[in-house]
Amino acid sequence: MIKTIKNWALVSLTVMAGFSLNVQAAGGYNIELEKVHNNVRDTESLQRGAVHFVNYCMACHSAGLMRYNRVARDLGWTEEEVVSLLSYDQRLPVDYMTTWMEDGVSEALFGIKAPDLSVMTRAKGNDYIYTFIRGYYQQEDGSWNNKVLEGTSMPNVLEGVRRHATEAEFDQFTTDLVNFMDYVGEPSKVQRWDLGWKVIAFLFVLLILTYLLKREYWRDVK
Ligand code: HEC
Structure with a gap:
């Protein structure tokens, strides 16, 4: 045994x-990933990240597992607000956050379909996404490459933002963006954390009670 x-x-x-x-x-990865210090409890950061995501990523990518009304509920917006802030084409609150791009266009332009980003933070990690979207560098011939994903077919879509922002602003911008993607990857993370403590506390109390009960049962058995 x-x-x-x-x-x-x-x-x-x-x-x-x-x-x-x-x-x-x-x-x-063969390079050191930058650490992102995002906080999924920071609703304002999530709201900014959501707007950035819609403006800068959804032209090519979907977050096809996420609905607008869920974002509204979790980020403190009304359903009207979320649609007017995060949708350009008269979508409904129940709609999924799918890309504005029509089928086949990404393949034609970039040779590959831009992947769905719903659970990308869980697949690759927050630090990876953070380093990837900040990791573009200009080669000698002037074209862009990426230090995380060499030869990627994703264009350097944040170059305009980076050029017009201070370093701190760009850090904030990209952190907010990753924060929103982290939230989309697991929308109930905050509830899970909060519930987790309560469950552990309950089990602890139960342990003490069970122990006392055991002592009571065995008191006369020697
Ligand atoms: C102009 C179209 C376009 C836009 C806009 C765009 N992407 Fe992409 N993205 C792509 C394509 C195409 C790929 C596939 C690249 C590849 O596999 O080389 C990709 C791949 C990715 C990947 C996967 C990388 C990997 O390791 O496989 C991530 C993460 C990503 N994009 C994040 C973003 C974020 C965040 C934004 C918004 C800031 C964004 N993308 C905006 C076209 C786009």
Whole structure:
């Protein structure tokens, strides 16, 4: 019995170690990623990020798992506000945040469909997105390349913003943008955190009660 338990423990440890190594390998880009200090509890930052996202990313990308009315509810907007702020083409609050671009255009222009960004922060990490959108550099012939995704077919869409902003403003702009994408990746994150503490606190109280109960039951058994 003990031996079986030991074996199982060993197997799970090995699997876990392998898993964490794998995750590290997947995160192992050949450049140092910049750290983004975003905060999904900061509603104003999320609101700014949502507007940036719609203005600068949705021309090509979708956040096709997210509906306007959910954004309204979580970011403190009315349904009328969210539609007028985040949609240019008379969409309804129940609509998904899909790209303005028509089917096939991205393939024709860039040779590839711009990926859906709904869960991109969860797939690649906030720091990756942050570094990627800030990672464009000009090559000797004047064309743009990206230090995170060399030879990417995504144009340097934030160059105009960067040129007209101070460094601090651009940091804020890109942080807000990643913050919104982080929120879209897991809209209930804040609720999960808040509920998590309550569950742990409840289990702790339950542990004490159960222990007292156990002592009571065993009091006369010696
Ligand atoms: C003009 C069209 C266009 C716009 C606007 C645009 N993108 Fe992209 N984006 C693309 C294309 C095309 C790709 C696929 C690039 C590739 O695989 O080389 C892409 C890929 C990406 C990726 C995936 C990178 C990877 O590692 O595979 C991310 C993240 C991304 N874009 C974020 C953004 C964000 C954030 C914005 C808004 C600031 C934005 N994009 C605006 C066209 C666009």
